[in-house]
Amino acid sequence: MADELRLIEVYGTVQGVGFRPFAHRLACSLGLTGWVRNEDGHVVSLVAGPAGALAEYAVGLERDAPPPARVVSVRSRPARPDEQACSTFTVLPSTTAATGQPRDVPVDAATCADCVRELFDPADRRYRYPFLNCTACGPRATVIDDLPYDRSRTAMRGFPLCAACAAEYADPADRRFHAEPVACPDCGPRLAWESLTGQAALSAAEAVLLSGGIVAVKGLGGYQLVCDAADEHAVRRLRAGKHRPAKPFAVMVRDLAAVRRLARTAPAETDLLTSPARPIVLLAARPDPGLASAVHPGTDRIGLFLPCTPLHHLLLHDLGRPLVVTSGNRSDEPIAVDDSEARRILGPIADGFLTHDRPIRARYDDSVAHAPLGVPALLRRARGCAPAPLPLPVPAPEPLVGLGAQLKSTVTLASGDHAVPGPHVGDLQDADTLDAYRAALDRLTRLRAVRPAWAAHDLHPGYRSTGYALAHWPADRRIAVQHHHAHVASCAAEHGVTAPFVGVAYDGLGLGDDGTLWGGEILLADLTGYRRFGRFARAPLPGGEAAVRRPARMALGYLYGLEPLSPPPEDTFSGRLDPREVHAVRRMVERGVNSPPASSAGRLFDAVAALLGLGDDASYEGEAAVALEQAAGELVADALPWRLDRVDGLLVYDPAPTLAAVLRRAAAGEPPGPVAAAFHRTLAEVTGALVAEAVRASGADTVCLSGGCFQNRRLLTDVHRELTGRGLRVLTNSAVPANDGGISYGQAAVAAARLAARQEGC
Incomplete structure (x- = not known):
């Protein structure tokens, strides 16, 4: 039987998750020839081979997709005469032709176990390199400039690959095959501390922390303020500098054994701690855990999390103690992302700055979660969780945006049967936070290639999110959603409930x-x-x-x-x-x-x-x-x-x-x-x-x-x-917070249902 030639398109979160290397391995295992590439926001593959192998390939793309991927649909059609396969199977350069389909933005993923092993292997060429990653882990949402996802459209475009990294990038057998942020000490970003760079910079920062100081560390989605969690004076200084007298601080520890020395954990909480998102998890603190009393005053719950980047792994390994790791801002202000902005805002608080030369493209705070009923629940949806899409039980007939509330503000962009909540922004009373809110919406709209025709907003005329709706959408394109209806709708929508229910808000x-x-x-x-x-x-x-x-x-x-x-x-x-x-x-x-x-x-x-x-x-x-x-x-x-x-x-x-x-x-x-x-x-x-x-x-x-x-x-x-x-x-x-951080998703679900009902004449 003659070979067939088919073009197969895969939609969903399929860029920045190692999908092209996966497709390459799958095709080669089935003896297929052809190519795969990123196109706009999805993946396209032209494959040649026996009909049975082609069918298995199409099924396998969805069934066996790598864990970070989310396949929404796989579309297959016979190739046209002008579409030609290759004699082998290869990865082709991306194309940017707009398809009109919404594009999913991959989330950041914590350093994987393979990369951690390399990080502490003296024989590895990336030994103690703070920016190592592979197709399974590393920065994504915080470095992307645009889709399709290629190095040239990320913050890594200023770091040309060295010969060794280029060889790994091109090798189908290597786990860094088409890992866009791939880097090493010879070609990648470098740490800096005043005039010091690299390991010397890290050592200088660690010396300050060991002496009871506070260090501003440039993280994935913004600066963080770090100090010894057992040093009472340092923690109280940090509170005074941030204008945060009582709200508990999060503590980062090296591994699960360190978590269990400080707190009791249930299985769902352990799963949260070790998930690729690496959120802060609220846990029951053990009596007298040895931390400063100012870490979590007034509560026996403590927010703990594990290292999410190689730099954090190095700090926890070298210092051998729990660290307060909190957002780099003053209370009620957005987290600092720009280097000069960070020095202006955090200079009066920090005793030094551990920075690097990779730009931060998007502001992302740490996610926060707990598991009160034995089920994971987000309290703040941010790094590692946003902007992953969520189902929309009643599809939106037209693109729309939920603009959230005044406190714990987020935005949610909805199109078709999916809604994409953006990262936690914060409380909109502050003018800088309002600027960050606008930037977050603009970025989400641009990357997802969805321009909302409708805006769903709160009833409160004094909310700045409501003011934004009134200023940017005409009256006949605005949908007002009562605050508590949005709350209970957010819960119903994430569980796929469309029938009547009793809402307790x-x-x-x-x-x-x-x-x-x-x-x-x-x-x-x-x-x-x-x-x-x-x-x-x-x-x-x-x-x-x-x-x-x-x-x-x-x-x-x-x-x-x-x-x-x-x-x-x-x-x-x-x-x-x-x-x-x-x-x-x-x-x-x-x-x-x-x-x-x-x-x-x-x-x-x-x-x-x-x-x-x-x-x-x-x-x-x-x-x-x-x-x-x-x-x-x-x-x-x-x-x-x-x-x-x-x-x-x-x-x-x-x-x-x-x-x-x-x-x-x-x-x-x-x-x-x-x-x-x-x-x-x-x-x-x-x-x-x-x-x-x-x-x-x-x-x-x-x-x-x-x-x-x-x-x-x-x-x-x-x-x-x-x-x-x-x-x-x-x-x-x-999947969304019960607090006001979930309001925008609830607004989007309500607006989509109302528009659908209107379209149906109900």
């Missing part, structure tokens, strides 16, 4: 469709819309944003202005505060001056923490809630009193009986721990009762939990147990 604050602030919501929803079924009772925020930063003020708001569903609890709290503040807050509440009411679960956590003396002020979002969760620990407690009322057709949780019990027990001198545990149990019971009524009213038996409050492991575990005990299907966020 517990967070800080988000603007509701009635013009008030929401945050403790029970929604009857699908991806196109929702009906508000239940909520928490409203309490005023005295001073607006000031109440978020001062939980004691929030507690006064609950005591003096809680929605009048039942008698207010007796005030046994304000006596320990400055009488002038108490008087001023009471007048604000009574007169309704700058005291917007909010039905917020997050603000109720703040109030209870303050009532129990766990913190009157908060230096970062959620600090009071962290203190309350920490106090509760693993204690078992019965629920506090609670009640539900009907208000304007909604089922409302009235926390007045709960707060009264908190005050009574605190006044009686009971330690905070049992009361905090009882409060968590109360919210689980309240949620169970609210959801049970919503299920009866709707018939839906799927519940989606989302919102920043569900980062609280105790709350999530208690609520999950309560609802599953009622026979319900309970879903939680995993």
Whole structure:
């Protein structure tokens, strides 16, 4: 039987993942001839051989693709007369002809085991070289200028290959065959420390760290600030320099054995730690782990991660101690990526700069994850995770973008049946962060070759992400998505849910469709819309944003202005505060001056923490809630009193009986721990009762939990147990954060579903 000639196209994340070398090996193993190349954002192969071998080749491209790849589709057709194969199988130069198809951008991958072995092998020519990589690992998203993925379109184009590296690059049997960032000490990037380079630069930086100093290290997606995690003075200096008084720092350690000396790990957490993304993983710290007390004050959870680059491996190996490795910025500012910018911003903090001459093309912070239910869940989707695509259960008829919220901002670009969340940007109050937000959207749009025709945005007119939508899209191309609908839709969408469900959205604050602030919501929803079924009772925020930063003020708001569903609890709290503040807050509440009411679960956590003396002020979002969760620990407690009322057709949780019990027990001198545990149990019971009524009213038996409050492991575990005990299907966020970092994906899912329904005439 005569050989056939077919052209095969592979779409998905197939560039920067070793796909062409894989295709070469597969074709040669089947005795096929032809070629493979990158074309625009996908891979094209022209192959000649027996029909059976060609069919096996097409199947194998999807079935046996290397782990970093994500094959969306394989298309095969007979070759045209003008399309010619080669006498052998070869890798051809890439072509840039635009195909109109969305392009996937590969994510950065941590140094693989083979490269780590080379890094510490004195006989290897890359021994102790901080920039070694292969087709299985190394920088991708942070060095790419454009697709198709070739060295000439990356930050490596300024480093011509030496003869030895060029030989590896061209050798089909070598694991660096067409590894675009390939480099060695003779031809690649070099470290620098003042006038020193290479190993001398690294040694100088290590000497500063050993002496208790702080070093600014140029990482993959930005600068990092590094110090000895056991040095109390160094860690406190770092806190002062970053203007970060209490939020825990992440600690990098050499290997899993070092992790287990500092924390307890479960299988899902170990999988996260060792995954190619190498996120920071929140773990249960062991007692007295030997770290500075300032590393993770106020919580027994510690963020640990393993080295993600050869440079980090060298630092941990040489120093032999855990290191604080945190983003190179001041609090609430974007991570520094430009060398001169880094020296300006970080110069007052760092005792020296360990830099290199490879440019950073995109700003990427470290990803953060945990596994509260034995299932991995992202808290920050960044390096190693973004911009990997996620499914979109209702395909978008036209390209669109979800522009996210104000805090923990991200953008999500959607086209067809996939959505691509960009990396975590940060809080948009800062002008520099807003610039970084715009740059992230522009880069994602350009690399993916998708220009959004629609913009989905939050309802809040004061959010800068909403302002961006209003400034750049006409009114008939904007889709407003309520904040908490976006939260629960993000959970539903990542699990492929399109049918109606019950959404539980517990967070800080988000603007509701009635013009008030929401945050403790029970929604009857699908991806196109929702009906508000239940909520928490409203309490005023005295001073607006000031109440978020001062939980004691929030507690006064609950005591003096809680929605009048039942008698207010007796005030046994304000006596320990400055009488002038108490008087001023009471007048604000009574007169309704700058005291917007909010039905917020997050603000109720703040109030209870303050009532129990766990913190009157908060230096970062959620600090009071962290203190309350920490106090509760693993204690078992019965629920506090609670009640539900009907208000304007909604089922409302009235926390007045709960707060009264908190005050009574605190006044009686009971330690905070049992009361905090009882409060968590109360919210689980309240949620169970609210959801049970919503299920009866709707018939839906799927519940989606989302919102920043569900980062609280105790709350999530208690609520999950309560609802599953009622026979319900309970879903939680995993691939996108439950906090506002997942809002843009939820917005994209809602906008896609609405556009599809509109197109169908629904």
